[in-house]
Amino acid sequence: MTELATNDFTEILEGRRSIRAYDPQVKIPREEMLAMLDEAAKAPSSVNMQPWRFLIVESEEGKATLNPLIRFNKRQNRTSSAMIVVFGDMLCYERAEEIYGKAANGGIMPKLMSKAKLSAIVPTYKRFSRSKMNDVVKIDSSLFAMQFMLVARSHGYDTNPMGGFEEDRVAAAFGLDAERYVPVMIISIGKATAEGHQSVRLPAKDLSWWR
Numbered sequence: 001m002t003e004l005a006t007n008d009f010t011e012i013l014e015g016r017r018s019i020r021a022y023d024p025q026v027k028i029p030r031e032e033m034l035a036m037l038d039e040a041a042k043a044p045s046s047v048n049m050q051p052w053r054f055l056i057v058e059s060e061e062g063k064a065t066l067n068p069l070i071r072f073n074k075r076q077n078r079t080s081s082a083m084i085v086v087f088g089d090m091l092c093y094e095r096a097e098e099i100y101g102k103a104a105n106g107g108i109m110p111k112l113m114s115k116a117k118l119s120a121i122v123p124t125y126k127r128f129s130r131s132k133m134n135d136v137v138k139i140d141s142s143l144f145a146m147q148f149m150l151v152a153r154s155h156g157y158d159t160n161p162m163g164g165f166e167e168d169r170v171a172a173a174f175g176l177d178a179e180r181y182v183p184v185m186i187i188s189i190g191k192a193t194a195e196g197h198q199s200v201r202l203p204a205k206d207l208s209w210w211r
């Protein structure tokens with residue numbers, strides 16, 4: 001793990017705000033970006049399938065490609081260290097053997113159990129309708145995304161989750177298979193140049209049912 005800017009959970013949680021303007025001079029070293037992605041990928045996922053995939057847009061050329069696709073979010077694209085397009089992989093089960101094989105070989109899971117799980121999970125995933133798989137990969141990838149935003153704070157960076165972009169065009173624009181990789185959200189990341197706005201939250205007591 002790279003050195004953390006803060007490990008104070010309350011500070012991380014309360015201090016996170018959507019930041020839309022960053023210092024454009026700040027570049028995030030690839031090693032640190034990978035460390036943050038790995039930390040965020042401690043997030044849970046359905047049958048541990050980890051369907052999240054990442055496109056890290058940081059070059060001038062990449063940002064220029066993204067620019068026409070991000071609607072009203074151009075300042076984040078212009079100033080951030082990177083724009084991370086989080087995709088869900090509709091064929092995520094193709095890596096099931098790798099995941100469960102590693103668990104068995106690493107002694108985390110008995111070999112027999114790993115085999116049994118594989119033979120139950122993969123056919124189930126293959127049978128999912130496109131709409132069901134879309135839901136599954138988006139739920140899992142959203143958990144990843146939230147965790148990534150908190151991890152980024154612990155590394156001293158700020159973020160903005162974005163849904164305002166051309167979902168149907170972003171994969172193809174970067175040469176990715178649009179049938180396979182469904183965009184979940186884009187997260188800008190960088191060093192904030194101004195504090196974010198406070199925002200209102202509805203109290204849980206008004207949103208809960210108790211039985």
Ligand SMILES: Cc1cc2nc3c(=O)[nH]c(=O)nc-3n(C[C@H](O)[C@H](O)[C@H](O)COP(=O)(O)O)c2cc1C
Binds near residue numbers: 018019020162164198
């Ligand atoms: C799925 C999702 C999509 C969002 N899309 C955008 C967006 O396109 N542009 C933007 O500036 N903020 C976007 N936001 C940020 C929200 O406006 C923000 O999270 C909310 O106002 C609460 O503020 P906070 O993040 O500072 O706590 C999005 C947030 C989420 C979770």
